[in-house]
Amino acid sequence: xxxxxIRNLVKTFTDARGHETRVLDGIDLTxxxxxxxSVVGPSGSGKTTLLNIVSGIETHTSGTVxxxxxARASDDAKVGYVFQDPRLLPWRTVMQNxxxxxxxxxxxxxxxxxxxxxxxxxxxxxRFPAQLSGGQQQRVGIARAFAVExxxxxMDEPFSHLDAMTSRTLREHLERIWLESRRTVMFVTHDxxxxxxxxxxxxxxxxxxxxxxxxxxxxxxxxxxxxxxxAVLQAEVLARFEAxxxxxxxxxxxxxxxx
Amino acid sequence: MTTTPTLVPAxxxxxxxxxxxxxxxxxxxxxxxxAAAIATILLGWxxxxxxxxxxxxxxxxxxxxxxxxxxxxxxxxxxxxxxRFVLGLVVALVxxxxxxxxxxxxxxxxxxxxxxxxxxxxxxxxxxxxxTTMWFGFGWLTPVTTVFLAALPFVMVNIAGAVRAVxxxxxxxxxxxxxxxxxxxxxxIAPAVAGxxxxxxxxxxxxxxxxxxxxxxxxSTSGVGWRSRYWYDANQLDGFLAWVVVFVxxxxxxxxxxxxxxxxxxxxxxxx
Numbered sequence: 001x002x003x004x005x006i007r008n009l010v011k012t013f014t015d016a017r018g019h020e021t022r023v024l025d026g027i028d029l030t031x032x033x034x035x036x037x038s039v040v041g042p043s044g045s046g047k048t049t050l051l052n053i054v055s056g057i058e059t060h061t062s063g064t065v066x067x068x069x070x071a072r073a074s075d076d077a078k079v080g081y082v083f084q085d086p087r088l089l090p091w092r093t094v095m096q097n098x099x100x101x102x103x104x105x106x107x108x109x110x111x112x113x114x115x116x117x118x119x120x121x122x123x124x125x126x127r128f129p130a131q132l133s134g135g136q137q138q139r140v141g142i143a144r145a146f147a148v149e150x151x152x153x154x155m156d157e158p159f160s161h162l163d164a165m166t167s168r169t170l171r172e173h174l175e176r177i178w179l180e181s182r183r184t185v186m187f188v189t190h191d192x193x194x195x196x197x198x199x200x201x202x203x204x205x206x207x208x209x210x211x212x213x214x215x216x217x218x219x220x221x222x223x224x225x226x227x228x229x230x231a232v233l234q235a236e237v238l239a240r241f242e243a244x245x246x247x248x249x250x251x252x253x254x255x256x257x258x259x
Numbered sequence: 260m261t262t263t264p265t266l267v268p269a270x271x272x273x274x275x276x277x278x279x280x281x282x283x284x285x286x287x288x289x290x291x292x293x294a295a296a297i298a299t300i301l302l303g304w305x306x307x308x309x310x311x312x313x314x315x316x317x318x319x320x321x322x323x324x325x326x327x328x329x330x331x332x333x334x335x336x337x338x339x340x341x342x343r344f345v346l347g348l349v350v351a352l353v354x355x356x357x358x359x360x361x362x363x364x365x366x367x368x369x370x371x372x373x374x375x376x377x378x379x380x381x382x383x384x385x386x387x388x389x390x391t392t393m394w395f396g397f398g399w400l401t402p403v404t405t406v407f408l409a410a411l412p413f414v415m416v417n418i419a420g421a422v423r424a425v426x427x428x429x430x431x432x433x434x435x436x437x438x439x440x441x442x443x444x445x446x447x448i449a450p451a452v453a454g455x456x457x458x459x460x461x462x463x464x465x466x467x468x469x470x471x472x473x474x475x476x477x478x479s480t481s482g483v484g485w486r487s488r489y490w491y492d493a494n495q496l497d498g499f500l501a502w503v504v505v506f507v508x509x510x511x512x513x514x515x516x517x518x519x520x521x522x523x524x525x526x527x528x529x530x531x
Contacts, residue, residue, distance in 0.1 A: 055435045056434065056435065057431050057434055057435050078437070079435065079436065079437065080436070081432070081435040081436060083428075083432065085428070087428055087429055087431075087432040089429060089446060089447065089450070090528055090529075091450040091451075091528040092446065092450075092528075100433075100438065100442070100446055101433070101436040101438060103437065128528045130528065130529070148436065154435070
């Protein structure tokens with residue numbers, strides 16, 4: 001069981017002229033073990049920055065991020081990451097790509113094959129990424145993240161570059177594979193319907209990088225986009241999200257006038 | 260009993276494994292093109308011998324090579340030149356790779372070395388040969404230094420470009436998964452620069468070989484370049500041409516039999 005604790009997290013960027021922009025403004029958040037948490041928000045609300053800070057790719061200005069795992073020492077939780085684009089090494093085969101991120105040199109092959117089978121690519125392990133379609137490459141990215149058996153799984157809009165049919169299929173099956181493994185997931189998306197279908201909790205970020213609200217999604221699994229209860233909640237969350245986006249647009253227009 | 264979930268439609272999982280096409284080690288088109296190129300050169304040579312008596316025939320040239328071998332000049336001079344060539348080239352590759360990586364990683368180093376590198380690329384090999392002859396006189400240092408100076412800028416420019424082109428998103432991916440720096444170097448940076456490194460070696464060999472011949476021509480009493488000059492001074496075209504054939508064949512053999520296969524191997528993922 002793993003958890004992520006984010007306390008008073010602040011991130012500011014300084015441009016060449018010395019102007020500071022605050023992207024995250026005092027984020028307080030706790031992600032519990034075996035929970036699928038989505039982070040949604042309008043453009044510029046700091047979703048991806050938050051994920052990158054949690055993963056260690058980016059540094060933060062102040063505050064703390066602590067990842068704990070019962071199985072490991074404090075702050076040493078193992079992380080898997082699924083990016084918007086697959087980010088596969090083009091000069092390595094599919095299997096070698098899964099092997100590249102393993103921290104052990106033996107015994108990973110069986111696990112890698114298991115997850116490749118789960119994403120339906122067990123027979124393509126010796127192909128190079130250039131020989132796969134975009135959807136297949138993204139499935140390899142998902143298999144790679146699960147194959148490290150992470151305590152925490154971070155996902156940054158993993159289906160945003162795929163066509164609607166492929167992303168819908170992958171969403172349904174991601175839920176099934178998650179139900180099997182039960183990792184702590186932090187899933188960034190701009191798609192509210194996707195968040196409702198997949199999540200136990202939805203964290204809505206407001207422009208300026210603050211937590212606007214947290215919505216608990218108490219619906220039975222597995223879920224389908226066509227389930228009436230899912231559709232009703234999607235419509236409700238979408239309405240709230242659109243209201244937030246309208247406020248953000250108003251604030252941007254006001255700022256432009258007063259600037 | 261539980262069943263293993265699958266992330267794709269059944270049709271995709273039950274599809275038969277794709278048949279792999281086994282590539283022939285020798286590309287017949289490439290082989291035919293190479294044969295056509297050699298035939299064209301020989302035909303041109305033959306046509307030139309018809310134009311007058313200033314071009315020796317292929318037979319005369321081969322005879323001269325035979326007599327050079329009988330005199331013990333062929334393999335001895337070739338070995339001396341190879342020695343100098345390999346020594347200068349290895350130093351150029353090591354120093355050039357280090358400076359190229361520095362230029363690729365540091366903007367300051369790039370600004371500091373860019374003009375010098377461009378000047379080095381623009382300078383003809385004959386300039387280096389004359390300069391080193393004036394600096395070091397007749398001896399092994401002249402051709403070795405010329406090889407080094409002629410090859411260095413090509414190595415620096417290609418390696419710097421390759422380092423700049425290392426995909427940053429893959430490095431970030433590796434960092435997110437906690438991959439060690441050694442593995443990032445081995446599995447991301449090294450393969451990313453491998454193609455350009457082979458290109459760098461190719462250009463460096465061409466330029467260095469030119470430099471070596473000129474340095475031996477002007478500032479040496481042994482080697483392929485010196486032996487070519489020997490026959491030039493004697494106004495014996497068949498001897499001169501025989502040595503031209505030797506260094507052309509050397510370049511073609513190194514390029515086609517060594518560098519070509521190495522390049523195909525390190526870039527096979529692009530055409531797999």
